[in-house]
Amino acid sequence: MTVDVDFGADGLVPAVAQDADSGEVLMLAYVSPAALERTRETGRAHYYSRSRDELWEKGATSGHVQRVEEIRVDCDADTLLYLVEQEGGACHTGHRSCFYRTVEGETVGERVFDPDDVYDDE
Amino acid sequence: MTVDVDFGADGLVPAVAQDADSGEVLMLAYVSPAALERTRETGRAHYYSRSRDELWEKGATSGHVQRVEEIRVDCDADTLLYLVEQEGGACHTGHRSCFYRTVEGETVGERVFDPDDVYDDE
Numbered sequence: 001m002t003v004d005v006d007f008g009a010d011g012l013v014p015a016v017a018q019d020a021d022s023g024e025v026l027m028l029a030y031v032s033p034a035a036l037e038r039t040r041e042t043g044r045a046h047y048y049s050r051s052r053d054e055l056w057e058k059g060a061t062s063g064h065v066q067r068v069e070e071i072r073v074d075c076d077a078d079t080l081l082y083l084v085e086q087e088g089g090a091c092h093t094g095h096r097s098c099f100y101r102t103v104e105g106e107t108v109g110e111r112v113f114d115p116d117d118v119y120d121d122e
Numbered sequence: 123m124t125v126d127v128d129f130g131a132d133g134l135v136p137a138v139a140q141d142a143d144s145g146e147v148l149m150l151a152y153v154s155p156a157a158l159e160r161t162r163e164t165g166r167a168h169y170y171s172r173s174r175d176e177l178w179e180k181g182a183t184s185g186h187v188q189r190v191e192e193i194r195v196d197c198d199a200d201t202l203l204y205l206v207e208q209e210g211g212a213c214h215t216g217h218r219s220c221f222y223r224t225v226e227g228e229t230v231g232e233r234v235f236d237p238d239d240v241y242d243d244e
Binding site (some may be wrong): 003014022023075079093095099101102103105 | 123124125127136138140144145146147149150158162192193194195196197198201202203213214215217220221222223224225226227230
């Protein structure tokens, strides 16, 4: 029985992407019903961009796709957890994880690519 | 230099709580500027309840507090990651993590306490 996800007033839920092997939390983005459906159909992580107002596939530009091994839902069914195999790095800054800094501003995360090499069309 | 967290239009950011030892993602909740300040001051996770419209300390009722070892912020500074030492279980259902189910409805997470024993005043 599939869990009935509560997409709330704005039609989106936050989704946490976690590296299925290392356990590292990679990023948080938002998911619409269509993004969830595309993720389940393709096995690759899709999200919904609130700023661009569109469905997007993670890695469509950079090649840094996320293969989704499992999708979990929380107790209130209003947050998702994508367990993924991350190609390259999740962060547009070149870091493996978007959470590469402490709130004190210290860089603690690993940089795995040069964004200039990946996003050179922009 | 402390990172300037972007609390956005509603004055809240999502915060992911992750077990600092096991790497398990425990829960997602929302954080106000005051909740972040209390978390940093006390070393225990505080959040802001959107439904009750109030600051709360995780575990204040249940005893299942979260000792915060590190606070990270993502690239856009609009999401937090609390690395915590979780007392008992994070979920009010008695599971260690709120993400104890797959989206297909299969229970995959561990149940670590009986909520009837913990929340018996309610």
